[in-house]
Amino acid sequence: MAPKVSIQPDLPASSGPVAAPATNPVDWVELVLAESCAQFEEGYQLWLAGDFERAQLCLDQALWIPMTMEAELPDPRLRVFIEEVSAQIIALVDENPQPETNTQYDEAMLEKLLEGELFEFAFAEMEIEPTAPESESNPFPLTHNAVVDSFLNVFTGKKRQAIGDSLKRSQLYVPFIQAVMQEQGVPLELAYLPLIESGYKNNARSRASAIGMWQFMEGTATDFGLRVTWWEDQRLDPIHSTFAATRYLKQLHQEFGDWYLALCAYNAGPGRVRSAIRRGGTRDFWVLAKKKLLPRETMAYIPAFLAALHIAKAPQDFLFEVPDAEERVFEEVEIPFCLELSVLAKANRLSKETLFDLNPALVRRVVPPDQLPYLLRVPLGTAERVVASLSQIPEADRLQWTRYKVRRGDTFSAIAKRNGVSVSSLQQANPGISPKRLQIGQMLVLPIKGGAGPSIPLGLSEDFYTVRSGDTLSQIAQKVGVSVRQLQAWNPSIRPEKLRPGQRIRVRKSGS
Incomplete structure (x- = not known):
């Protein structure tokens, strides 16, 4: 685990308690850096707890706040701070990686x-x-x-x-x-x-x-x-x-x-x-x-x-030479269940790299369980064969997944036994997490093969539902087994007529 980091604004040596705030100008740079520090600290703790999505939002803000204020506050402290936060985020991610996404990122152009x-x-x-x-x-x-x-x-x-x-x-x-x-x-x-x-x-x-x-x-x-x-x-x-x-x-x-x-x-x-x-x-x-x-x-x-x-x-x-590129052509097929792209590739004698390349958004290289049936791209001329192969894929090769929050006293073996999966499959699903460094509140991916064990409703992860295209509040209520009135009570800021894909809605009372 990376040591706990506290980034503080690089204030002048003369700064100290202000005796008469009314007669001293506000140090806006100090306020900006303090807000950025708070975002970084929250993101840091969320990352260590395994809540990577919320952590990333906080860490993004920790950088974005000072970066966007540089024009209005031309102060060298901002540039120094940005470089320091960037280095700390890189160190945090390197030393505490989240479960692998199979996506290797390149530096932005x-x-x-x-x-x-x-x-x-x-x-x-x-x-x-x-x-x-x-x-x-x-x-x-x-x-x-x-x-x-x-x-x-x-x-x-x-x-x-x-x-x-x-x-x-x-x-x-x-x-x-x-x-x-x-x-x-x-x-x-x-x-x-x-x-x-x-x-x-x-x-x-x-x-x-x-x-x-x-x-x-x-x-x-x-x-x-x-x-x-x-x-x-x-x-x-x-x-x-x-x-x-x-x-x-x-x-x-x-x-x-x-x-x-x-x-x-x-x-x-x-x-x-x-x-x-x-x-x-x-x-x-x-x-x-x-x-x-x-x-x-x-x-x-x-x-x-x-x-x-x-x-x-x-x-x-x-004097640049720009050769013509090959046109990328593909077909789309509906995949009705969750499975690894490598399994589908093998069943159809396709290169798994080709499927990965045609579907780069699938960061886990898995047909997502919250978007079924999923429209998957396949090489031109293979759609009919792929559709025919779906019924031949063994139940054991079909996947269901859920998320698990680590509790006090948990070990990999205890979690695996309690949920009817092998320790090795649990480790494979969480390659960035060391069994010896589990933390209370950390989120694990729980694979369930062949329909064994509990499944999760479409789009449901823990206490929230991710809105899909075409969803209405009544459809979501029916899908998760609660009333529309209850959904509105749990989500007072949600306007039913303005639902948008990707929006997260609470569908269970916290802790239930």
């Missing part, structure tokens, strides 16, 4: 591209030219100025390999992305945004825990209909995440009326952009950047994207 380059350009000395107005014939103005040139020099020089590799991967996805964007009325140029966000890697992960090709934070992902659960993370899926990203970008443009500002909000959050506009008295990105009213990364984000876009539109002009 934006951090790689901007590393060491963030302020090699100088907005302050730049002569401001008004951004060309958006029009039907020119929906996304392609500005070219000295700042963009500085990024072009970097992308065709020190970062040439990273840009070249990303361009090659882009060929697989851009036609699909542009088709979605055209349908939604979003400029086709934005199909190249993943060039700087993720390098078109579905498994890209930023230090702030933004994940996937479109680098969604968990909260934003669920707001736009993506499922982020213990079983499935649709941020990793290029199809689902593209639809969500397109809707989000369109919504941001509807608010700000300018694509550059919409992209700033995509990077830093709408609140930061609203604040910059209010303080700067303008909606021109270049003016806001010159005044340094936006977060540092966001100031670089627009010229970096414009530079990448110049390259993507004419790669040969910059």
Whole structure:
């Protein structure tokens, strides 16, 4: 176990008790860091207790709070604190890993591209030219100025390999992305945004825990209909995440009326952009950047994207070779029960890696029990064979899962015996948890093969239900065996007419 960590704001040596608060200015940086510390501490304890989903939300906030305040509070303590929190989170996860997801994450592209380059350009000395107005014939103005040139020099020089590799991967996805964007009325140029966000890697992960090709934070992902659960993370899926990203970008443009500002909000959050506009008295990105009213990364984000876009539109002009990619084709089949993808692959003489690649959102490499029947992608021409094989898969190879909260005195062998499973299967389901380091309140995955033992209702995990597409409150009540009135009593803030996929609803009284 990692030693208990307490991160405290790096306050000046002279700071101490304030005798007369009314006559002393508030140290806003201290308040921001104190809130971030509280989020980190809560996330740290939740992580050690095995409540990884809630822990991740707290740890995300611990980083996000100071990162988004840098523009409004230009204080070196924030940057030092961000680096320290990042290091502590990495150490926590490395020394106390959660049960494996089988997903190996790569570094996010934006951090790689901007590393060491963030302020090699100088907005302050730049002569401001008004951004060309958006029009039907020119929906996304392609500005070219000295700042963009500085990024072009970097992308065709020190970062040439990273840009070249990303361009090659882009060929697989851009036609699909542009088709979605055209349908939604979003400029086709934005199909190249993943060039700087993720390098078109579905498994890209930023230090702030933004994940996937479109680098969604968990909260934003669920707001736009993506499922982020213990079983499935649709941020990793290029199809689902593209639809969500397109809707989000369109919504941001509807608010700000300018694509550059919409992209700033995509990077830093709408609140930061609203604040910059209010303080700067303008909606021109270049003016806001010159005044340094936006977060540092966001100031670089627009010229970096414009530079990448110049390259993507004419790669040969910059001596990039971009071969055509093979089209990825597949069929979809409904899987009515939970099973490992490797079992399905073996039953159909398919490569399990192919199934993993076609279904990247399935982080446990298992058909999720809370989304049955599940629409699974299979190679083109195999759907009929896969459907026929389902009835031939032995009951012993079908899975049911539940979650178990460790109690006082529990051991792996006691838990296994009590629930009718083997110790080895329990260990395989929880590879990141040491039997010698169980903690009260820690959450374990409990596999139940062949229908033996208790099953869990669809979408039900402990005391909560995860809303699925098309669910109504009455359907959920019927599914979990309680009344609608009881659900409303347990969830006073839930509005039945505004249920959304991924939302969590309490369906049992706590502790029952």
